[in-house]
Amino acid sequence: QQSGRKYNLFLKRRLRIDKRHQSKDSIFFRDGVRRIDFVLSYVDDLNKEWEKKLERRKEFESNLQKAGLELETEDKKESEDGKIFFVKIHAPWEVLITYAEVLNIKVPIKENDIPPMVENPLDCVLSPLRLPEKVMHPEPDYFTAPFSKDKQELYLINDESTFFSPSMRNRIVNYILTRCPYGTEEGKKKFGIKRLLNNGTYTAAFPLHDCQYWKKASDPNCDSERYTLYMEWARFLRFYKEQPLDLIRKYYGEKIGIYFAWLGFYTEMLFLAAVVGLICFLYGLFTMDENMSSKEICDPAIGGEIIMCPLCDRECEYWRLNTTCESSQYSHLFDNVATLFFAIFMGIWVTLFLEFWKRRQARLKYEWDLVDFEEEQQQLQLRPEYEAKCTQKKRNPVTQEMEPYLPLTSQAVRFCISGATVLFWVSLIIASMIAVIVYRLAVYAAFASLMENTQTLQPISGLLTPQLATSVTASCLNFVIIMILNFFYERIAIWITDMEIPRTHMEYENRLTMKMFLFQFVNYYSSCFYVAFFKGKFVGYPGAYTYMFNRWRNEECDPAGCLIELTTQLTIVMAGKQIWGNIQEAIVPWICNWWGRRKARSNPENLYSRWEQDHDLQTFGALGLFYEYLEMVIQFGFITLFVASFPLAPLLALMNNILEIRVDSWKLTTQYRRPVAAKAHSIGVWQEILNGMAILSVVTNAFIVAFTSDMIPRLVYYYAYSENEDSPMSGYINNSLSVFLISDFPNRNEPKENPENFVICRYRDYRYPPDHERKYLHTMQFWHILAAKLAFIIIMEHVVFIVKFFVAWMIPDVPADVKAKIKREKYLTQKILHEYELEKLKERLIQGDKRATEKEFIATEGRMELSRAM
Numbered sequence: 001q002q003s004g005r006k007y008n009l010f011l012k013r014r015l016r017i018d019k020r021h022q023s024k025d026s027i028f029f030r031d032g033v034r035r036i037d038f039v040l041s042y043v044d045d046l047n048k049e050w051e052k053k054l055e056r057r058k059e060f061e062s063n064l065q066k067a068g069l070e071l072e073t074e075d076k077k078e079s080e081d082g083k084i085f086f087v088k089i090h091a092p093w094e095v096l097i098t099y100a101e102v103l104n105i106k107v108p109i110k111e112n113d114i115p116p117m118v119e120n121p122l123d124c125v126l127s128p129l130r131l132p133e134k135v136m137h138p139e140p141d142y143f144t145a146p147f148s149k150d151k152q153e154l155y156l157i158n159d160e161s162t163f164f165s166p167s168m169r170n171r172i173v174n175y176i177l178t179r180c181p182y183g184t185e186e187g188k189k190k191f192g193i194k195r196l197l198n199n200g201t202y203t204a205a206f207p208l209h210d211c212q213y214w215k216k217a218s219d220p221n222c223d224s225e226r227y228t229l230y231m232e233w234a235r236f237l238r239f240y241k242e243q244p245l246d247l248i249r250k251y252y253g254e255k256i257g258i259y260f261a262w263l264g265f266y267t268e269m270l271f272l273a274a275v276v277g278l279i280c281f282l283y284g285l286f287t288m289d290e291n292m293s294s295k296e297i298c299d300p301a302i303g304g305e306i307i308m309c310p311l312c313d314r315e316c317e318y319w320r321l322n323t324t325c326e327s328s329q330y331s332h333l334f335d336n337v338a339t340l341f342f343a344i345f346m347g348i349w350v351t352l353f354l355e356f357w358k359r360r361q362a363r364l365k366y367e368w369d370l371v372d373f374e375e376e377q378q379q380l381q382l383r384p385e386y387e388a389k390c391t392q393k394k395r396n397p398v399t400q401e402m403e404p405y406l407p408l409t410s411q412a413v414r415f416c417i418s419g420a421t422v423l424f425w426v427s428l429i430i431a432s433m434i435a436v437i438v439y440r441l442a443v444y445a446a447f448a449s450l451m452e453n454t455q456t457l458q459p460i461s462g463l464l465t466p467q468l469a470t471s472v473t474a475s476c477l478n479f480v481i482i483m484i485l486n487f488f489y490e491r492i493a494i495w496i497t498d499m500e501i502p503r504t505h506m507e508y509e510n511r512l513t514m515k516m517f518l519f520q521f522v523n524y525y526s527s528c529f530y531v532a533f534f535k536g537k538f539v540g541y542p543g544a545y546t547y548m549f550n551r552w553r554n555e556e557c558d559p560a561g562c563l564i565e566l567t568t569q570l571t572i573v574m575a576g577k578q579i580w581g582n583i584q585e586a587i588v589p590w591i592c593n594w595w596g597r598r599k600a601r602s603n604p605e606n607l608y609s610r611w612e613q614d615h616d617l618q619t620f621g622a623l624g625l626f627y628e629y630l631e632m633v634i635q636f637g638f639i640t641l642f643v644a645s646f647p648l649a650p651l652l653a654l655m656n657n658i659l660e661i662r663v664d665s666w667k668l669t670t671q672y673r674r675p676v677a678a679k680a681h682s683i684g685v686w687q688e689i690l691n692g693m694a695i696l697s698v699v700t701n702a703f704i705v706a707f708t709s710d711m712i713p714r715l716v717y718y719y720a721y722s723e724n725e726d727s728p729m730s731g732y733i734n735n736s737l738s739v740f741l742i743s744d745f746p747n748r749n750e751p752k753e754n755p756e757n758f759v760i761c762r763y764r765d766y767r768y769p770p771d772h773e774r775k776y777l778h779t780m781q782f783w784h785i786l787a788a789k790l791a792f793i794i795i796m797e798h799v800v801f802i803v804k805f806f807v808a809w810m811i812p813d814v815p816a817d818v819k820a821k822i823k824r825e826k827y828l829t830q831k832i833l834h835e836y837e838l839e840k841l842k843e844r845l846i847q848g849d850k851r852a853t854e855k856e857f858i859a860t861e862g863r864m865e866l867s868r869a870m
Contacts, residue, residue: 025610027208027222029072029090035161038173039611040087040193041204044076053201060182060196061087067176068095079612084203086611091173093160099172100147100164106369107163108142108156109832114821128240135232135244138225144369145829154836167253167677170207174676177205191388206673208614213670225251226669234665239658243665245364252668253677254368258361259625260661262683263632265360267657269353273639273650276345280338280647291332292729293714298325302733309542309740309761310751311466312444313553317751318758321733327468331564334645335709343644343701347800348807350640350694354687355811361682362814366822370681386503406501418496422515425489426522432481433526440474441552467557471531471565475572478527482573483580489519494623509626510685516626517689520634524573528642531566532700532708541776542740542763543749556764563709566645574638574649578656581631586663589618589671620672628664629686632657636690640697644704698804702796706789716785735781737762741770 027036042057044050061071074086091099100107130136147155157163164172174193181191182201196202209226211217213234216224229251233244243264249257288294297303303322310316365371390404447466493515502508536557540546546554557565593616635656639649668675706712717735722728739760742750760770766782768774 025212025217025608025613026219027210027217027610028219029070029088034070034090034092035166035169036088036208036611037091037166037169038089038177038205038207039614040089040202041611041615042085042087042202043083044085049200053199056182056196056199056201060180060201063180063182064089064176067180068092068098069173069176074609074611078609080608084612084615086609086615088611089173091169091176095176096164096169096172097147097149097152099175100168101149103172103175104146105164105168105172106144107147109145109154109829110143110156112141112143112825114824129242131232131241131244135228135247136242138244138247138250141367143825143828143832145833151833151836154832165250166207166210167251170674171253171677171679173207189388192385194385195388204615204619204673206614206619207676208610209674212613226674229665230669234662234669236659236662236666239662243661246367249368252675253679254370255625255678255680256668256675257368258364258680258683259628260665261360261364262357263628263657263661263664265357266353266632266636267654267661269349269356270639270650270654270657273346273349274654276349277342277643277647277650280342281333283338284333284336284647287336288329288332291329291336292727293710293732294325294328294332296730296733297321297328306734306737307758307761308737309763310749311556313545313749314752317753318756318761321737321762327564334567334647335563335711337711339644339647339709340705340711342647343705344796344800346640346643346650347698347701348803350697351804351807352811354690354694355808355813358813359811359815363818365681366818366825370679371822373679373681383502383505383508385498386501389501406503411500414500418500418515421492421496422518425485425492425519429485429519429522429526432485433478433530436474436478436481436527437530437555438548438552439477440470440555441548443473444470444555467555467565468568470555471568472572475527475569476576478569479573479576482523482577485523486520489523490516493519506684512623513626513630513685513689516630517633520630521637524577524634525637525641527573528566528569531562531569532642532645532704535565536562536764537707539765541738541765541767542761543744543746543776545749563645563704566642566704566708570638570642570646570649571652574635575652577631577634578652582656582659582663585667589667592618593671614673617673618671620668620675624672624675629683632660633686633689633693637693640693641700642704643697644701645708694804698797698800702793702800705796706792712789712792713785716781716788720784721781736764736766738765738767738776739769740776744770 026032028034029036042053044054065071068091070090070092072088072090074088076083076085079086142156145154155163177193179191180193181189182196183190193202193205197205210222211224211226213226213230216222216227225247229244229247232238232241233248243260245257245261245264248260300322303325304320306321308319308321310318365373386404386406390406392405392407393402394405396403444466447469493512497508497512497515500511502511535555538546539554539556548554635653639653643649713736714729714732717732718728721735722731724730740763741760742754742758766779766785767776768779770776
């Protein structure tokens with residue numbers, strides 16, 4: 001009863017303040033006409049900083065009004081918790097056209113008259129995947145030109161209130177907010193909303209979503225684009241549909257639009273790699289029973305009679321080869337002839353993916369008016385932090401204007417500190433990897449002893465060998481260490497990049513990207529590199545084993561090879577990262593927003609305002625997209641660098657990416673505040689990183705096939721050492737195992753027990769037997785195999801690189817029709833502008849001043865003739 005009385009009092013107060021009963025779920029000022037382009041919020045806490053914050057806010061808001069912006073404040077009594085003030089900002093027409101010219105924003109001058117592309121004959125088949133035309137293309141296609149205040153009649157301005165889209169408007173307001181001063185402190189001029197957010201003067205600054213995501217806005221002037229995006233794009237049931245990229249670009253800006261375009265294209269291309277990888281896996285599955293190596297290992301008369309040397313010192317016992325029967329059968333799934341084909345195929349696939357993406361990107365640059373964006377970017381994205389921290393100034397040799405700069409000595413000191421910090425953290429990763437290796441070496445004996453002496457593990461002892469148990473637990477431990485190091489390094493990387501004071505936003509992102517990628521590369525891939533290229537390669541032989549730190553004996557590979565262990569490592573790290581990433585991206589924001597969503601649905605519209613609803617959502621920070629790209633590029637590394645060991649990796653990536661697109665779109669549309677629109681003409685430095693990984697992948701896969709898999713030794717045996725013409729691979733297992741005389745064991749290595757009094761044991765290597773004059777030295781077959789491995793690496797690399805470069809040369813970066821359209825648009829734009837100038841000159845001729853105007857008239861006509869000729 002008491003809570004009901006409080007609610008009624010609250011309702012009366014709210015209705016008394018808002019006499020017109022206007023819905024608060026609105027994106028307009030109280031007058032219902034002026035659109036809210038940005039919202040600032042603050043809490044009026046009475047602490048020792050209160051007066052200083054109040055003074056900053058007054059100065060800042062006063063300067064915003066001087067810049068032409070219109071403000072409307074919602075008292076804290078109006079907010080749900082009675083604590084938060086909201087400052088609503090509206091940019092009037094004069095401000096918009098002034099800054100549209102400053103920001104070089106392109107606006108429509110004429111509807112595009114270039115005929116559309118010829119219809120695809122597969123359109124009928126693909127129609128179930130298509131979205132409605134209104135969703136895919138929310139606006140007509142126009143020829144555009146940079147806005148100029150003096151030529152307003154040239155542009156297609158039908159309605160001043162809707163001429164600039166909401167994303168353009170919030171970009172303009174954000175530009176003003178980041179450069180607006182708020183006073184002088186400690187003798188330095190202070191400015192920018194970012195500083196005010198950092199020092200707690202304001203608690204949040206964000207543009208508004210246009211409606212609630214689950215229903216359309218009641219206001220007919222609102223496009224309800226958020227609702228459309230949720231219904232057509234952000235729901236998982238739409239996973240098979242294409243993405244409405246033009247609508248995404250219109251609502252969120254080009255930077256977010258190009259990310260989803262890249263992610264969608266990457267996912268489409270993965271489909272081909274996944275199909276081929278699945279075929280290669282099925283080939284291994286169907287030929288498993290025909291594999292002569294696993295047959296011999298499983299045969300009691302062959303594998304059952306081969307006694308293997310102990311896998312650890314003293315504690316481990318002699319063991320029969322057929323105990324690894326199941327693992328040798330499973331290793332054939334990934335270690336077969338199809339592996340070689342798939343490694344070569346993926347080398348070419350990577351090139352096709354990168355080249356076709358360049359073409360797709362070129363088409364988007366044209367369609368989204370980003371063709372001349374590079375020059376704009378350099379001019380506009382000088383970071384406010386750079387301007388604030390760099391007190392010294394020098395003359396720009398191009399503009400001849402004084403501008404801030406960072407002295408060379410300061411740059412050198414900052415780079416040295418930054419480099420040392422990165423080096424320290426990379427060393428920390430390598431140290432943690434060595435710790436995991438030590439764990440593998442230390443627990444192997446314990447697993448071997450446990451599995452031999454525990455009766456409950458006997459039924460699965462064939463499948464769960466000591467090697468596999470060690471590999472699985474070490475992989476899980478490694479994954480946990482990766483995530484912990486990741487958590488700390490992210491914060492360190494941002495701190496040292498801030499310390500370097502990069503000049504532009506692009507420079508900041510590029511530096512942070514390189515630091516984070518270098519760390520992530522070492523963090524995620526070091527364990528895979530160890531298993532692929534180091535494990536089992538420096539073991540020595542019985543009686544002369546190699547030890548790490550002179551204490552732990554180096555690991556050996558399974559008799560069937562190390563490839564199955566690399567597959568296990570890759571699967572655990574890759575799948576674990578994807579599952580953890582989706583939990584972080586979807587579950588965490590959902591839990592954080594649960595309370596806010598409950599308020600939004602339990603209160604009537606007129607009590608829970610649009611700005612309060614958005615304030616209760618999570619913030620999509622400036623680095624939000626950075627983490628999305630990083631996640632996908634790390635995944636790209638897993639499916640290219642080590643794909644020869646796991647043909648199903650592209651299929652796992654495809655399934656993850658189908659989910660990733662919908663998770664990213666869902667969280668952006670429902671769980672996060674609307675990000676400030678930003679421009680981008682490409683995926684930036686990530687393109688160069690992908691190119692580098694594509695080249696490295698050819699090398700790593702060649703080495704995996706040569707040194708990690710058993711393909712080359714089998715081929716050498718097949719062509720040079722086989723003695724059975726009817727079954728060339730029979731005898732391979734016996735040939736690949738060397739003989740060791742047990743009496744030659746030193747005390748350090750000899751097992752404590754030999755109950756069956758074995759005289760000899762076998763080990764995986766190509767060495768002479770104990771009765772040979774070159775006892776335990778490498779045989780000629782070892783050198784033949786090594787030569788074949790090196791020859792294979794050289795041949796495979798050269799073949800794949802030649803095909804890659806030929807494919808890259810054959811596929812132009814910009815489609816021919818896009819080149820023609822760009823030229824046509826430039827010509828028509830120049831023509832329209834020149835015709836406009838001619839009309840203006842004719843008017844001036846009529847009015848007088850004939851001499852000067854006639855010269856201008858002739859010059860303008862000359863420019864038109866030159867444009868036609870070009």
